[in-house]
Amino acid sequence: MDKRVLIGAGVWVLLTAAAFLVGPILGSAVLLFGGVLVVVAHLASHWGEGTTFEERELARARRRQAKYEANADKRAKDRARWEAAQARKAQREARRSG
Structure with a gap:
């Protein structure tokens, strides 16, 4: 935890104890x-530590490239099947018109 958040939490505890001595409603509010x-300060203390947009997009592009390369053989097989089907279709058309 950040040092400033810990100091803020300590001050909060002291103020809460003092407010409860004054009155229970004021103590509850504090x-x-x-x-x-304190929770918002803790969450805000780590706000800038995340990755940038460019870093996330670069990682995403690398994952997509790896997936693309992993499926290269499947795409080649599908392409060969499609070309064979197109050749059969062209032969049928040639027999019908010829």
Whole structure:
């Protein structure tokens, strides 16, 4: 956890204890809103550590290229079947018209 978040959590605990000494409603409000602020501060402390758009797209392109290369033999087989079917179709058309 970030040092600033820990300091904020400590201050929150102290303020909550002091607010409960003043009154239970005020203490509950400080407990609730302060807790939310500490959680938001913790989430925000790691905000910039994620990958950039370019890094994610580069990784995606690499995965797509690997998948494309892995299926090259299947595509070649399908292409050969399609070409054979086109040749048979051309022969049928030639017999009908010829």
